[in-house]
Amino acid sequence: MRLSGMRRSLGRTVALVAVALLGLLSIGVASAQSGQFGGITKEAHDMHRLYVFVLVIAIIVFVIVEGLILFAVIRFRKKSDEMPPQFHGSTLVEMLWTSIPVVIVISLFTYSFIVLRQVDHPPAPNNLTVNVEGFQFQWAFTYTMNELGVHNNPNAKGTFTVTGTAAKEPTLVIPVGEPVEFKLTSHDVIHAFYIREFLYKLDVVPGRDNHFTVTPTQTGTFIGQCAELCGLNHALMRFHVQVVTRADFDKWVAAQAATAGLTGASSTAPAATASPAAPQ
Numbered sequence: 001m002r003l004s005g006m007r008r009s010l011g012r013t014v015a016l017v018a019v020a021l022l023g024l025l026s027i028g029v030a031s032a033q034s035g036q037f038g039g040i041t042k043e044a045h046d047m048h049r050l051y052v053f054v055l056v057i058a059i060i061v062f063v064i065v066e067g068l069i070l071f072a073v074i075r076f077r078k079k080s081d082e083m084p085p086q087f088h089g090s091t092l093v094e095m096l097w098t099s100i101p102v103v104i105v106i107s108l109f110t111y112s113f114i115v116l117r118q119v120d121h122p123p124a125p126n127n128l129t130v131n132v133e134g135f136q137f138q139w140a141f142t143y144t145m146n147e148l149g150v151h152n153n154p155n156a157k158g159t160f161t162v163t164g165t166a167a168k169e170p171t172l173v174i175p176v177g178e179p180v181e182f183k184l185t186s187h188d189v190i191h192a193f194y195i196r197e198f199l200y201k202l203d204v205v206p207g208r209d210n211h212f213t214v215t216p217t218q219t220g221t222f223i224g225q226c227a228e229l230c231g232l233n234h235a236l237m238r239f240h241v242q243v244v245t246r247a248d249f250d251k252w253v254a255a256q257a258a259t260a261g262l263t264g265a266s267s268t269a270p271a272a273t274a275s276p277a278a279p280q
């Protein structure tokens with residue numbers, strides 16, 4: 001009677017644990033498919049896939065190890081004062097518990113190494129580059145005209161800067177689908193350049209040239225923030241990131257350059273490629 005009661009409660013516990021684990025697994029799979037958790041850059045997607053890969057392995061290992069522990073505790077619990085049969089050694093089991101972890105560690109290392117190389121890849125020669133300067137307490141984004149990408153006038157000269165103030169958070173505008181390199185500098189204290197949807201954060205250190213490259217995969221407006229306590233008004237170091245199409249980016253660049261009084265600023269966004277039948 002007592003034994004059957006225990007069995008029932010054990011069955012309920014196992015069912016509960018199974019449901020909880022299934023829930024965890026579905027959260028992992030759902031977040032892998034969701035753009036929000038998976039970031040908005042090619043590099044973020046790579047990192048997120050690695051994260052889900054590690055998470056799934058961890059869940060499988062957890063279930064097996066905890067399952068075996070529970071099984072041993074319940075199946076071999078003390079039933080009488082009689083000494084159970086004593087034995088030790090099993091070549092098969094020892095080979096399994098050595099080879100499986102080795103395979104797991106090698107695959108984690110290999111996959112991490114591949115993703116790290118993809119994320120930390122050196123910038124392509126004709127990248128769009130944005131110089132990001134962190135200062136107490138805002139950001140300045142400087143664009144160099146002749147680096148603004150293939151569609152802009154390569155002879156355009158000069159730079160323009162979008163500088164944030166305490167009253168007005170700056171907007172960093174970048175085109176979708178193209179690698180953008182960020183060069184980070186600071187002249188006062190250490191800041192950290194952080195955009196959640198990039199799944200990436202890099203310190204902005206005086207006297208050090210930190211840089212990274214991302215390729216945004218979707219348009220939209222996102223929030224950025226300094227992620228290093230850099231003084232009393234650290235919390236004011238927020239900014240916006242706007243990922244736009246190349247045509248919109250070229251328009252924005254032309255407007256910024258015109259405001260800054262730069263020459264050669266004309267946007268040469270691929271003007272509706274001449275279709276022969278198009279009426280003129």
Ligand SMILES: [Cu+2]
Pocket residue numbers: 191192226227228229230231234235237
């Ligand atoms: Cu800060």
